[in-house]
Amino acid sequence: MTNIISVFDTTLRDGTQGEGISLSADDKLKIAQKLDMLGVHYIEGGNPGSNSKDIEFFQRVKALKLNAKLTAFGSTRRKFSQADQDSSLLRIVESGVPAATLVGKSWDFHVHTALQTTLEENLAMIYDSFAFLKRNQVEAIFDAEHFFDGYKHNPEYALSVLRKAQDAGADWVVLCDTNGGTLPTEIHDIVTRVRAELTTPLGIHTHNDCELAVANTLAAVQAGARQIQGTINGYGERCGNANLCSIIPNLQIKMDYRCVSDQQLESLTTTARYISEIANVNMPVGQPYVGNAAFAHKGGIHVSAIMKDSKTYEHIQPNLVGNKQRILVSELAGQSNIISKAQELGLDVNANNEKTKQIMERIKELEHQGYQFEGADASLELLLRDAFGEMKELFKLESLKMLVEKNNGSMNAEAIVKVNVAGQTVYTAAEGNGPVNALDNALRKALVQFYPSINNIHLADYKVRVIDEKDATAAKVRVLIESTDFKNTWNTVGVSSNVIEASWEALVDSIRYAMMNMDKVDSSEDQPRVRLGLVNH
Ligand SMILES: CC(=O)SCCNC(=O)CCNC(=O)[C@H](O)C(C)(C)COP(=O)(O)OP(=O)(O)OC[C@H]1O[C@@H](n2cnc3c(N)ncnc32)[C@H](O)[C@@H]1OP(=O)(O)O
Numbered sequence: 001m002t003n004i005i006s007v008f009d010t011t012l013r014d015g016t017q018g019e020g021i022s023l024s025a026d027d028k029l030k031i032a033q034k035l036d037m038l039g040v041h042y043i044e045g046g047n048p049g050s051n052s053k054d055i056e057f058f059q060r061v062k063a064l065k066l067n068a069k070l071t072a073f074g075s076t077r078r079k080f081s082q083a084d085q086d087s088s089l090l091r092i093v094e095s096g097v098p099a100a101t102l103v104g105k106s107w108d109f110h111v112h113t114a115l116q117t118t119l120e121e122n123l124a125m126i127y128d129s130f131a132f133l134k135r136n137q138v139e140a141i142f143d144a145e146h147f148f149d150g151y152k153h154n155p156e157y158a159l160s161v162l163r164k165a166q167d168a169g170a171d172w173v174v175l176c177d178t179n180g181g182t183l184p185t186e187i188h189d190i191v192t193r194v195r196a197e198l199t200t201p202l203g204i205h206t207h208n209d210c211e212l213a214v215a216n217t218l219a220a221v222q223a224g225a226r227q228i229q230g231t232i233n234g235y236g237e238r239c240g241n242a243n244l245c246s247i248i249p250n251l252q253i254k255m256d257y258r259c260v261s262d263q264q265l266e267s268l269t270t271t272a273r274y275i276s277e278i279a280n281v282n283m284p285v286g287q288p289y290v291g292n293a294a295f296a297h298k299g300g301i302h303v304s305a306i307m308k309d310s311k312t313y314e315h316i317q318p319n320l321v322g323n324k325q326r327i328l329v330s331e332l333a334g335q336s337n338i339i340s341k342a343q344e345l346g347l348d349v350n351a352n353n354e355k356t357k358q359i360m361e362r363i364k365e366l367e368h369q370g371y372q373f374e375g376a377d378a379s380l381e382l383l384l385r386d387a388f389g390e391m392k393e394l395f396k397l398e399s400l401k402m403l404v405e406k407n408n409g410s411m412n413a414e415a416i417v418k419v420n421v422a423g424q425t426v427y428t429a430a431e432g433n434g435p436v437n438a439l440d441n442a443l444r445k446a447l448v449q450f451y452p453s454i455n456n457i458h459l460a461d462y463k464v465r466v467i468d469e470k471d472a473t474a475a476k477v478r479v480l481i482e483s484t485d486f487k488n489t490w491n492t493v494g495v496s497s498n499v500i501e502a503s504w505e506a507l508v509d510s511i512r513y514a515m516m517n518m519d520k521v522d523s524s525e526d527q528p529r530v531r532l533g534l535v536n537h
């Protein structure tokens, strides 16, 4: 029979203890909804005893009517005080949550050093606090802080702490590897021993200081823990918490435990990406399961095998977690990469095609010069379509002049471009807050009369990277531009020893790509007066 694992998400509490992560009450509400759709069982919304933002969150979240159980976080009562007069405990009950998590000390060293109290008083703090929650009909989860370190130093005391919480009626006892220094074998061994001592169900809460938080969580589950605490993308204090985006699929796909439904598991990738957007933290491309490169294949040998059977280089089917296979084209590509990419674009290629070999050589040569197509899909598509003679010339640059002037303390840039469009020469000048902005403005001004839809395109991101650092200012630069029409985004690349020229290349590719797709989408629309795009579409 499949074992059900209770998923406890603490992105909104421990996740926000990660450096650089700060969420407004609105952000937290949006994330809570997304977590609910993913199917987690508990959402720890924050600490109502800590700040008014969290109090506001707990007030407003009630209207969302989530399926997941909302939990509020706090600690056991302060030393030598009454639980029913402890402001943090009172705020938890006032917030109206059905469940609460209280952190309590289980390492004698912490009781002496951090709390500066006696071992007996710490036991009383735990008992009183859980008894208080139960008197108020709140489901009570005990996060036994530093449990593994505590158990290693003084197992009798660490276990007596757990028994106190159990005696007071705690519904879950969660063993925490707070400092993240424990190894999977130790976790398995200690959880196994604790299971033999307690009747209350066990949970596990690990941190990633040795990059073992996921492995430690899995070890604890194998030893009998039935609640997993973690965060989306592993956000959290110091090196982070256990990453639910890895734990959930590992448990469900590989270990035959059930965390969420299969359909909910398919929303894992979008959940991870959505939350990283709101938290304003870039996701590592190689993040397991949900990263952009988690199922991206670059080496020619890999792609050749993938095309025969994707199991050759994929440990699961990407769609199980809502991710996608990607084929990258670079200097490490063999003809399989090019064939796969070209087939994706509907181009007629095969292994015996001389053109395929030429394109591959061209890509390798360009990458050697500093181009990088992995991050510039649109430039790669143009290169392939150009090679297959599918593109018409959109315009020809006749000349380009840049003026940069520092005047009255402010720096201004002006670009003058002369382009030829369908036999007609157009001469425009435009200013900008920097040379690239001026160039972009001047080019658009020249083209807009022929292609009015150019006004819908905006630059979303602009990155410059020095390729050959040892040549300092004479080095080559690679410019990557991300463009958007607010429905789609596309990336283009330019390389030169002159940043303006590199920017121009990336800019021109961006506009050619946009025009090609506008042409594809609606060839009946007669908005642009000159139509230059795909010959065959
Ligand atoms: C392992 C974890 O992640 S635990 C969660 C950690 N998260 C946070 O700390 C974020 C939210 N924290 C806060 O907003 C604040 O720290 C508050 C509101 C909880 C407390 O603020 P303050 O009253 O100003 O105390 P401060 O933060 O300086 O120190 C913590 C106090 O809590 C006490 N304390 C720590 N753990 C516990 C506990 N489990 N039970 C009871 N008291 C505790 C400490 O001994 C210290 O008391 P002291 O001032 O008498 O030495």
Ligand SMILES: CC(=O)C(=O)O
Residues within 6 Å of the ligand: 014, 103, 143, 144, 145, 146, 176, 177, 178, 179, 205, 207
């Ligand atoms: C409770 C908690 O966050 C910890 O012990 O790490």
